[in-house]
Amino acid sequence: MATTDRLPPRQIFSPRQLFVGLLIPGALLLALLPPAGLTGLQAQTLAAVLLTLGLWSSGAVAPYLASLIFFALMLIPGLAPPDLVFQGFGSAAVWLIVSGFVIGAAISSTGLGARLAGLLGPRLTGSYPRLIGGLTLAAMALGFLMPSSVGR
Structure with a gap:
């Protein structure tokens, strides 16, 4: 009688991939459907900040890339004026x-x-x-x- 060795189940997603996979739709949902008490602009800004913090903390992308994504999310839709976004560099x-x-x-x-x-x-x-x-x-x-x- 031959014994078969059972291999451990293969993990489909790493915890980091799962976190980012939930973070992006969550931020999108927050931006498109603002919770009570927040205006659309506030919800979009909060979504951009939470997405950036999640990308920084998870290490899913390089930190500089997460920062560039934040700048793009603030500037392209017009959530904040450029002088305010880049004020820290002064x-x-x-x-x-x-x-x-x-x-x-x-x-x-x-x-x-x-x-x-x-x-x-x-x-x-x-x-x-x-x-x-x-x-x-x-x-x-x-x-x-x-x-x-x-x-x-």
């Missing part, structure tokens, strides 16, 4: 953070970050005050090289 703080990310990525890709960590790591072990003091001094020194603490 802030100096945004460009400070973006430049910090760019410099941080450059430091990581060149291996400079790992090299600095290899040099500082052994010297900061031994005691908690030494670790905190060393990290504080290192952050202060890096403050002159990198414009934003986000990238550090």
Whole structure:
């Protein structure tokens, strides 16, 4: 008598695909049939925001693509004027953070970050005050090289 090994059932959809598969029709339904208490414009804006948050959180698409989808959903149907949608890019703080990310990525890709960590790591072990003091001094020194603490 031969035994047959049973294979586990194949999963048809991944949880991410299922989430996005429910998110898109849900956002469309919200935009087309506004709930009580919301105007059509408010419901469409809420649908665009929820869709974007869902795409960001699920990782179904790249984060930059989710942002571009949001900009398109705000601008093409006229939900918000362009100056309001792109208002955040006029802030100096945004460009400070973006430049910090760019410099941080450059430091990581060149291996400079790992090299600095290899040099500082052994010297900061031994005691908690030494670790905190060393990290504080290192952050202060890096403050002159990198414009934003986000990238550090």
